[in-house]
Structures are given as structure tokens and as C-alpha cells.
Amino acid sequence: MKLESPRQDLPYYAAAADEVAVFEHAWKNRLPLLVKGPTGCGKTRFVAHMAARLGLPLYTVACHDDLTAADLVGRHLIGDGQTVWCDGPLTRAVREGGICYLDEVVEARKDTTVVLHPLADDRRMLPIERTGELIAAPPSFMLVVSYNPGYQNLLKGMKPSTRQRFVSLRFDFPSAAREEAILVGETGCTQALAHRLVLIGRALRSLKDHDLEEAASTRLLVYAATLIGDGLDPLTACRAAIVESLTDDPEVADALLEVVSATFGH
Numbered sequence: 001m002k003l004e005s006p007r008q009d010l011p012y013y014a015a016a017a018d019e020v021a022v023f024e025h026a027w028k029n030r031l032p033l034l035v036k037g038p039t040g041c042g043k044t045r046f047v048a049h050m051a052a053r054l055g056l057p058l059y060t061v062a063c064h065d066d067l068t069a070a071d072l073v074g075r076h077l078i079g080d081g082q083t084v085w086c087d088g089p090l091t092r093a094v095r096e097g098g099i100c101y102l103d104e105v106v107e108a109r110k111d112t113t114v115v116l117h118p119l120a121d122d123r124r125m126l127p128i129e130r131t132g133e134l135i136a137a138p139p140s141f142m143l144v145v146s147y148n149p150g151y152q153n154l155l156k157g158m159k160p161s162t163r164q165r166f167v168s169l170r171f172d173f174p175s176a177a178r179e180e181a182i183l184v185g186e187t188g189c190t191q192a193l194a195h196r197l198v199l200i201g202r203a204l205r206s207l208k209d210h211d212l213e214e215a216a217s218t219r220l221l222v223y224a225a226t227l228i229g230d231g232l233d234p235l236t237a238c239r240a241a242i243v244e245s246l247t248d249d250p251e252v253a254d255a256l257l258e259v260v261s262a263t264f265g266h
Helices: 019-028 043-054 069-073 089-096 109-121 176-187 191-204 218-229 236-245 250-264
Strands: 033-036 060-064 072-081 081-089 100-102 125-128 135-137 142-147 167-170
Touching: 019 033, 019 043, 019 125, 019 167, 033 043, 033 125, 043 060, 043 100, 043 142, 060 089, 069 072, 069 109, 081 089, 081 109, 081 167, 081 176, 089 100, 089 135, 109 125, 125 236, 176 191, 176 218, 191 218, 191 250, 218 236
Parallel strands: 033 142, 033 167, 060 100, 100 142
Antiparallel strands: 072 081, 125 135
């Protein structure tokens, strides 16, 4: 597939396949989107890129166990002796016709994500019980959620009834050539450095489920390229940006650093 030249005003994103087209068609047809893939593979950057591409405001929520429905929808606040309603990010996105992106949505409690259901079907409505409002989402509004399937379990999986409300995209780590292009495009590093870092990333990913709980992400390779580009020694940069981010075990860290040393020829 021939990739179009990136626009300079957009957050950098190198498309892997037809995900841009799927996103645009889902938005055009008022369909919610689910993006699934491993940590650091580009899900959040993709959503930011698409929001800028479509010229839409983007409200991003990092989901967690303590996230409540009020955190999404809004709450009454007391100020200057009076009670004032304050919209949450989901409500603001609906009112403005923007994108609400819930990152790692399975981390949120199920009683919180229930509030998404009327927005994730053909009703496209947001009921706000505390104000008595029923807000119809405008055509430009889009609900996007993401999660890492590798971390799913019985307690933190997305219910099938919820998952089937969404059009879905599966992300994975990029091919070597595409990952090199991402590093060069994101950090301005040399092709030679990008090639070495990608070799390291692919070597470390082969250790996933053996010595490492999580695979080396493209994000970590970008961090390493950034530090090296700023003049930090490659071994020091890779230890700080990659190795120590992947493990707390000193012996495993030393083994990972050997992979780095071999690649950089030290």
C-alpha cells in the first residue's frame, strides 16, 4: 500500500494498513471505535493523529480503578457560595462534537462504563441524571476506546455485549521497516541508529512471556533515540529508556543490556 506524505501540522503517525480509512468511515457513519493492541504500539498517537486530521477536539481519559461515572460525565461543584455544574470530558466532547478517547477502558469499573452504552449504539444519547439533561450527540461526535488484550482477565475483560457495540481495529508492533521510519520521523535520528534500535526492540520482544512480562514498545525505542540524539551514550540511553523500564530484576536487566551491547558493538 502506498502511504501518503504526512502533513506537517499533524502528530506524526506512519500508517500500517487501512486503519486511517476505517477510522474515517467509522466517524463519517457515526460508529464508535475500539482500538486494541499491546502497550506502546501507537494506539494513542493514532487517535491524536486522526483527531487532528479531522479537525476535531480530543478529550482523552486514562481509565483506572477509581474512575467514576461522575469523572466522565461531570459533577456539581461549590464555588463562590453557590453550586455549579461542571461538565466532565465525555460531556464536553458530546457538546462540542469532538472525540472522547478512553484509554485502557477495561481498567475502569463496569458500573462506570455503563454510561457509555447509550452513546455506543444508534441512540447516541448522553443522559445526565444529576441535571436531568438528555444530550443528543451531534454528527461529528465520536467515542473511541482502547485496551491491551494481553492484560485481560476474568475481572478486567471487556464484556462481549459492550465490545460488540464497537467497530474494532487490532494494532500490533510495526514491521521493522515501518518502525525504523517511525523512529526517524518522530525523533529525526539517523537511519543507522533507527536500524540498531529496531534490532534491539525485536530481540527483546522475543523474550516476552519468558523473562519479561511486557514487550519492548515502540515508545521506548523512541525514548532511546531521543536521548541518544541529545548526546547521551547509547548504552546509558538504552539502559534508562528501555532496559530499566522492562524489568526490576538486576540479573534480567544485565542480560538485556548484553543484547544492547552486542547490537551497538561495545
